Amino acid sequence: MKAAAAWFEEALGYACRDAALLEAALTHRSAGGPHNERLEFLGDAVLNCVVARLVFREFAAADEGDLSRFRASLVSGEALAVIALEIDLGQYVRLGSGELKSGGFRRKSILADALEALFGAVYLDGGFDAAERVIERLFIPRLDRLPSAAELKDPKTRLQEAVQAKGLPLPGYTVESISGEAHNQVFQVSCSVDALGLRAVGVGPSRRRAEQAAASEVLSALPKASVRSPPVQEAPVQPGSPEINSSDTTSS
Incomplete structure (x- = not known):
């Protein structure tokens, strides 16, 4: 020694x-x-x-x-x-x-x-x-x-703050699959920001690590994403109401 x-x-x-x-x-x-x-x-x-x-x-x-x-x-x-x-x-x-x-x-x-x-x-x-x-x-x-304090924030936190700053709903996380032995599992988790049309899958030895990996992928795509406009829904016709055809004309 x-x-x-x-x-x-x-x-x-x-x-x-x-x-x-x-x-x-x-x-x-x-x-x-x-x-x-x-x-x-x-x-x-x-x-x-x-x-x-x-x-x-x-x-x-x-x-x-x-x-x-x-x-x-x-x-x-x-x-x-x-x-x-x-x-x-x-x-x-x-x-x-x-x-x-x-x-x-x-x-x-x-x-x-x-x-x-x-x-x-x-x-x-x-x-x-x-x-x-x-x-x-x-x-x-x-x-x-x-690094700066902002850079040290984990990807999930940074993604959450970014979508909140845009006034959007929080990201969603879904466990897609779990494989491997109990002591050596592999998790696949998806992260979605529906309002921006973004989705990514992360892989890791724990659910948390997989979520962080997925969030990191979504973060990298965030600068190029834009808010999707919701589909226009036609108002339902009330029972008994006459249907109006836009091509119809009326004369006085």
């Missing part, structure tokens, strides 16, 4: 006093023995607290919804995996033989979980202030690269 300890101090700017904590944080459950899932749980909580304070301080004019979107973007699994790759975390994660052969050291979920576990280890080893310094070291440079 000497190489891992040296890497850890260089990458995160912290010298871990308890080698067992560092070893556990870098051990995936597939490797057997003490692993990093409990530390991941703790690190996730510490990370969210520190990043919440960061965005609260950085974006003084942002409301609660925007602050939540900024935080969610920074601490997403995708964002954590990017950081883990940048600091070469995968080289130091201990994996079982099966995970190792399948390239687990590059798997985003494993990398993101290990990074959170490291935050948990620092918290236990040096307290909240130490964990905060480590997290800020990694996340403060990313604040300037955050």
Whole structure:
């Protein structure tokens, strides 16, 4: 673990006093023995607290919804995996033989979980202030690269706001199909904005993900869409009323 300890101090700017904590944080459950899932749980909580304070301080004019979107973007699994790759975390994660052969050291979920576990280890080893310094070291440079709050809204929210701005009814979502085993299902969901004649189908591992994919497709077509005029309906002829032919003429 000497190489891992040296890497850890260089990458995160912290010298871990308890080698067992560092070893556990870098051990995936597939490797057997003490692993990093409990530390991941703790690190996730510490990370969210520190990043919440960061965005609260950085974006003084942002409301609660925007602050939540900024935080969610920074601490997403995708964002954590990017950081883990940048600091070469995968080289130091201990994996079982099966995970190792399948390239687990590059798997985003494993990398993101290990990074959170490291935050948990620092918290236990040096307290909240130490964990905060480590997290800020990694996340403060990313604040300037955050998209705008509007861009961070999910596709369903952006589509809903767009159609409401046009004074139109909300989009409709319909589950078209569900396939696959119970633990590995694939959802197909359609999204329709009838007033604009728009419809798209999204696919995802959950209903929510499929809805977001469908909404994203409809959003991309929205700028070129125009409101459809409702069909003209003729007024029904009342019983006993004489029919009038437009070609008839009357003379006085």
